Amino acid sequence: MNNRWWIYQQERFPILAHGPLVVIFCLSVLLFSALQQEDPGMPPLVQIAGAAVSTLILFFQLRVADEFKDFETDSRYRPHRAVPRGLVTLRELATLAGIGAAIQFAVAIYIDIGLVPLLVGVWIYMGLMTKEFFVPAWLRKHPSVYLLSHMLVMPLIAFYISAFDWLCVCNVMPAGLGWLLALSFFCGLVLEIGRKIKAPAKERTGVETYSGLWGAPKSVAIWIACIAAAAMTYLNALPYLTATLNYSIVAVVLPLLGLAAALPLLRHAWRQRPSADIAIEPTSGLVALTLYLCLGPLPFLLG
The missing domain is CATH 1.10.357.140 (UbiA prenyltransferase)
Structure with a gap:
């Protein structure tokens, strides 16, 4: 190679x-x-x-x-x-x-x-x-x-x-494909905005970031709003899958556990601590991974 x-x-x-x-x-x-x-x-x-x-x-x-x-x-x-x-x-x-x-x-x-x-x-x-x-x-x-x-x-x-x-x-x-497409849109926003939020000390001339364009508090608020929108589209897509009891429980509990795991990272981000930008990007990946897992692979495994 x-x-x-x-x-x-x-x-x-x-x-x-x-x-x-x-x-x-x-x-x-x-x-x-x-x-x-x-x-x-x-x-x-x-x-x-x-x-x-x-x-x-x-x-x-x-x-x-x-x-x-x-x-x-x-x-x-x-x-x-x-x-x-x-x-x-x-x-x-x-x-x-x-x-x-x-x-x-x-x-x-x-x-x-x-x-x-x-x-x-x-x-x-x-x-x-x-x-x-x-x-x-x-x-x-x-x-x-x-x-x-x-x-x-x-x-x-x-x-x-x-x-x-x-x-x-x-x-x-x-049926419900529109909600899945909307989920991909909002998960994309979560990932894209999340990777371009930087702590003030890490902003560089000529390197566009959303924290630089909108300001740190606003960019984090928009990022969190995109997470909420992704969660809403996920919940609207769920009813289109034939649900077993096991899947229904996991489909609700797993995202909640993911959110619970992400809460400390979200708190750091909202308070704009120096480590906030380090926390935001992996949280974005965790959100997308969890929602995608629950809309296809998990219902297949638990169906």
Whole structure:
């Protein structure tokens, strides 16, 4: 393995950190659909693997798009990052993203050719994101619109993943899919805002953070509001799954336990202690992981 690519993934796209959440995300979306079919059960392994590989590549392509979009800013304010310091080049990254696209295209054709237009739709939206919808200056002046417009890619990806089940089985979308897509949107906001809240001493010139844009108290309040919104969409999605007593108990108790575990971190964040930003990011991951686990994998295991 070329050492510089190993270094790049460690710095910019850590597979060991992102991989498990991506797999849980895929399983959650697939099983939410599969458990509503006439013959509910685990989708074939080839569909699960295809969805997981395609999704992981999509997130890598988003990372590559960010490298292109932020190259000038990174070169000026963050020259230590992989691309500005010459570890890898934008051309090399574009080549890898293109190879990934070929893999995704092949997977989609192999699983069901009906997946192709959905995949192309996600690619088109990602392309618009890379160009910042051709209004970059205006979006930069409206960070809230920038955030929301870019986060819409999450329900698009979730919709594409879900099609690996329902498109192959009955061509009918599962009931309650809208709530699952909304959950992916709000979990995306929780993760994105959470990773860009910094303690005042860690703010740096040229590095945009939500704590810098909105102020620390407001950014933390918005982050907590997004957690609440994610929880509400989760509760609205739950009734669409056939519930056993065991699952019903776990579906309520596990998120409450996760919230209880996160409360000390939330308290630190709300009070803006020096360690607050360290606590916020793992809490964001815990929220997303817990909600996704309870909407697919757990009902399958406990059903």
